[in-house]
Amino acid sequence: MYNKPFLPTITKWIAEIFLAYVLVCLVLMLMQRNLIYFPDSTAFVPADWKLSELQPFDVKSNGLELRSWYTAPKEPGNLTVVFFQGNAGGFGLREHKIRKWLDAGLGVLLVGYPNYGNPGSPSEQGLYGAARAAIDAVLAKGTTPSELVLYGESLGSGVAVEMATKYPARALILEGAFTSLADVGAKEYWWVPVDLLLKDKFDSLSKIGRVHTPLLMLHGEDDNIVPLQLDKELFAAANEPKEEIIFPGAGHNNLYDFGAWEVIQKFLIHLPEKQ
Numbered sequence: 001m002y003n004k005p006f007l008p009t010i011t012k013w014i015a016e017i018f019l020a021y022v023l024v025c026l027v028l029m030l031m032q033r034n035l036i037y038f039p040d041s042t043a044f045v046p047a048d049w050k051l052s053e054l055q056p057f058d059v060k061s062n063g064l065e066l067r068s069w070y071t072a073p074k075e076p077g078n079l080t081v082v083f084f085q086g087n088a089g090g091f092g093l094r095e096h097k098i099r100k101w102l103d104a105g106l107g108v109l110l111v112g113y114p115n116y117g118n119p120g121s122p123s124e125q126g127l128y129g130a131a132r133a134a135i136d137a138v139l140a141k142g143t144t145p146s147e148l149v150l151y152g153e154s155l156g157s158g159v160a161v162e163m164a165t166k167y168p169a170r171a172l173i174l175e176g177a178f179t180s181l182a183d184v185g186a187k188e189y190w191w192v193p194v195d196l197l198l199k200d201k202f203d204s205l206s207k208i209g210r211v212h213t214p215l216l217m218l219h220g221e222d223d224n225i226v227p228l229q230l231d232k233e234l235f236a237a238a239n240e241p242k243e244e245i246i247f248p249g250a251g252h253n254n255l256y257d258f259g260a261w262e263v264i265q266k267f268l269i270h271l272p273e274k275q
Contacts, residue, residue, distance in 0.1 A: 028189070029197045033123065036155075036181070036200060039116040040090030044069065049095040053102055054110065061133040064120045066112050068134045073107035073147075079170060079268065080107030081149045082135060082163070084127075084156030086176070090117060094153070100261050106149075109138055111159075124200035127159050135167060146170050149268065150213070152177065154226065154252065158202030164211040171271055172213045173264060176223060176252050178230040179205040187227060208238045215242040216267045218260050220250030243267065 028035070046054040046069060057070035069091065073080055081101050085094060091110050101108050111134045113127050114120030139145065148169040152160025157177035164172045178184050180203040185194040215238050219231040228246065235244045247258040 024192075028192060032197065032199060033121070036087060037115070037122040038088040039113070039122060040092075041115060041117060042090070043067075043117050044091045044110075044112075049092045049098075051091075051095060051098055051102065054098075054108065057109065057134065057137065059130075059133040059137045061114075061129040062120070062126060064114060064118065066114065066118045066120070066130050066133065068112040068130075069108075069110040070138065071102065071108050072141075074105035077147065078105055078107060079147055079149050080109060080138065080143060081151050082109045082111065082131075082138070082169075084111050084131060084150075084152045084159040084163075085113075085116075086154030086156050096256055097261070100256075104265070107143070107147075109134060111135075124158075124202055128162055131159050131163050132166065135163065149173060151175070155181070155202065158204050161204040161207050161211065164213050165207050169213050171216065171268065172211060173216045173218070173267070174234075175218045175255060175260070176220070176226050176231075177204065177217055177234055178226045179203075179234050183230055184226055204234055205237055208234055212239050214267075214271055215239075216264065217242070217244045218255055218263065219244070219246055220252055220255055220258070221246050221248045222250060223252045225252040241272075 046052050053071045054069040055071060057068040059066055059068060085091065091098065098108060111131050112118050113122055113130050115122045120126060145167045148167065149171045150160045150163050150169045151173045152158065154176040157174040158181065160172060160174060180201055182195040182198050182201060185198060217231060217235050219228055221228060235242065245263050247255055247260065250258040
């Protein structure tokens with residue numbers, strides 16, 4: 001038989017462990033955006049990355065002056081890639097992608113997020129607002145939605161899917177995409193009720209059924225940041241026409257080393273004529 005003091009001691013331990021758990025969850029909830037967004041707050045200078053074709057493209061969103069970067073297509077009627085980057089770094093780290101788009105004669109719009117070389121703080125709604133403002137500004141210059149290719153990379157895939165529900169673009173390209181940010185977070189923080197604590201959901205799974213744009217999804221088989229299964233679940237929920245390419249041996253950030261650009265070129269060449 002246990003001594004009488006034993007049960008109160010166990011109860012006290014359980015209470016202390018529970019309190020510590022609650023405090024950890026509270027800290028994670030308060031710090032969550034610091035754990036999601038890792039911006040390069042320095043100004044992007046295209047010439048430093050041999051991307052001098054890009055020019056400043058300033059828009060207003062939610063009271064902020066945000067700088068995106070833009071260059072028109074080399075030929076009238078050519079497609080324009082509207083690029084939504086992932087959560088870390090700046091546009092310079094994507095030079096190897098952007099250079100290929102420019103060399104192919106495509107127009108390029110790099111959407112600037114709050115705090116990514118811009119004022120403000122990043123959030124899901126802040127990124128959506130920046131994206132809408134930049135797209136609307138390009139459309140005001142005479143580009144039509146059917147001349148746009150919405151391209152989302154990692155976290156930016158959530159922005160791209162949201163924009164695809166608003167604009168009838170010619171194509172949607174998702175690189176390293178996921179079902180929702182909560183599903184990604186659950187991989188690292190399985191012991192936390194991520195979905196309850198998360199402010200920024202980026203829930204593409206609930207939106208993809210409303211998108212009828214031709215879709216190309218690209219994912220690395222060895223992606224250790226966004227599990228391949230999340231890409232597959234999102235792809236299964238998407239409407240036709242759609243295509244999914246899995247790159248054996250590729251991770252999260254190196255798909256262009258495994259032939260992603262060649263796949264994208266082929267996809268764009270075979271797009272149906274604009275409606």
